[in-house]
Amino acid sequence: MAVPFSHRLDWSIATNRLAQALTLHRPQFDLTASNPTNAGIDYPAGLLNAFQDPRSLHYNPDPRGIESARAALNLGPHTLLAASTSEAYSWLFKLLCNPGDAILVPRPSYPLFEFLARLESVEVIQYSLRYAEGWWLDYDSLERQLTPNTRAILFVNPNNPTGNYLKIAELHRLAALCAGNNIALISDEVFADYPLTGDQTRATTLGDNGECLSFVLGGLSKTAGLPQMKAAWLTASGPGAGEAAKRLELIADTYLSVATPVQYALPTLLKHGAKIREQIQDRTRANLGTLQNSHLRPLRVEGGWYAIIPTPRTRGEEEWAIHLLENERTLTQPGYFYDFESDGWLVLSLLTPEADFAAGIAAIHRAFTA
Ligand SMILES: Cc1ncc(COP(=O)(O)O)c(C=O)c1O
Structure with a gap:
């Protein structure tokens, strides 16, 4: 008999299909960036x-x-x-x-x-x-x-x-x-x-x-x-x-x-935070502008670091995320990571460096309209 562990840890540790795909495909445009210290922010x-x-x-x-x-x-x-x-x-x-x-x-x-x-x-x-x-x-x-x-x-x-x-x-x-x-x-x-x-x-x-x-x-x-x-x-x-x-x-x-x-x-x-915040704020606003000027129809967003776009119904959202990774080398998060009540959403990080974000948006548009 092995030592039993607490039920508090009884959660699934199975890797999802996107995580599996990520072991095989390195994204070129990572639109999931949420770590500011890896996002090209200039720290004083x-x-x-x-x-x-x-x-x-x-x-x-x-x-x-x-x-x-x-x-x-x-x-x-x-x-x-x-x-x-x-x-x-x-x-x-x-x-x-x-x-x-x-x-x-x-x-x-x-x-x-x-x-x-x-x-x-x-x-x-x-x-x-x-x-x-x-x-x-x-x-x-x-x-x-x-x-x-x-x-x-x-x-x-x-x-x-x-x-x-x-x-x-x-x-x-x-x-x-x-x-x-x-x-x-x-x-x-x-x-x-x-x-x-x-x-x-x-x-x-x-x-x-x-x-x-x-x-x-x-x-x-x-x-x-x-x-x-x-x-x-x-x-x-x-x-x-x-x-x-x-x-x-x-x-x-x-x-x-x-x-x-x-x-x-x-x-x-x-005090230093003010300068860092300003850069993040400029970044998120610029990326949101890029997204709003695209054809991807983002949901209305009021604040924070993320935006949400609907996916075409020809595939489920996880299929889309995998497809974008495999075919466009663009990484996004499917809505179910955040427990959306319906399928059909991708979450994009507005913290992504502007050039990557713009390239990722173009790639998503290409895939959605192919
Ligand atoms: C809503 C929300 N709360 C808290 C945190 C994490 O904050 P901390 O690093 O202080 O634990 C995050 C991180 O993404 C978050 O999205």
Whole structure:
């Protein structure tokens, strides 16, 4: 008899067909690039000088994160640093859920939620985002999924990969629902610095909504294009935020996972972040322009790093992704990676270097019209 392993890891590790095809075909135009450090962004030369602070030679941990780092973020009194937003999620699920409790997450969205929740023995239940001239939250589908075990509703603002923001009217409704059912609202705002359009009706943040206990997540990985530095943050607001922050501090104290050097470097990294962000912003806007001027009919996108195009019905989306890789050496992601409710979508990264993006778009158009 072998040693048994936890059911929390009982997920399929079979490689999908696109991953198999990738072992045989190297893409020339990678339209899935999501790692800014490999995307030809010009990082300021002096950036690493931020790590020369002599205070980093001493270990005086604060479980909430070092004061100077939290002050530089200026996000409110109940802010804690974590090594990544993934870690911040794991803390929130520990804080809010007993094993078997549930969180509601949007669909389509970031595929990691399922894994992050499962590792905390938490169930993920999906509610729908729907598309008609733009993405909107299907509030009825969300309400239908509520159970007595629901502990949190999660929203990604703007969402990955649909790029939609929650609208102010939707936020009021959502926050009232959370307050009325003693459910927390978790808002992943890692892409909040990357609007692609302007809109007065959008909620720029879901925190401080005046109604319910809310947690807002952000991090260096997107705000400053520095995922390797491993610094992220979460801020609690609303009724019970102080108590929640105290308990989060206990969780954080158990691990003390954020390295001291990055905490002392944080104020400087945030300053450099502005220049990095600007380059990413210019890139995503230029690529979106290229896509909108093509014949590929992208869905409306409001922010973030991704765009979505429909595929011709002559093949399924995975077939298209494989076909594009094999015949045009262009790599895209099929929508099912993000749990789209229907087949027929490809997700493209707007972070791709402009020339590759333009060549990839031309290649996709060629294949779609062949
Ligand atoms: C919606 C969303 N949240 C969080 C993350 C990851 O952030 P971190 O590197 O801080 O774990 C990503 C990364 O792509 C993301 O798309």
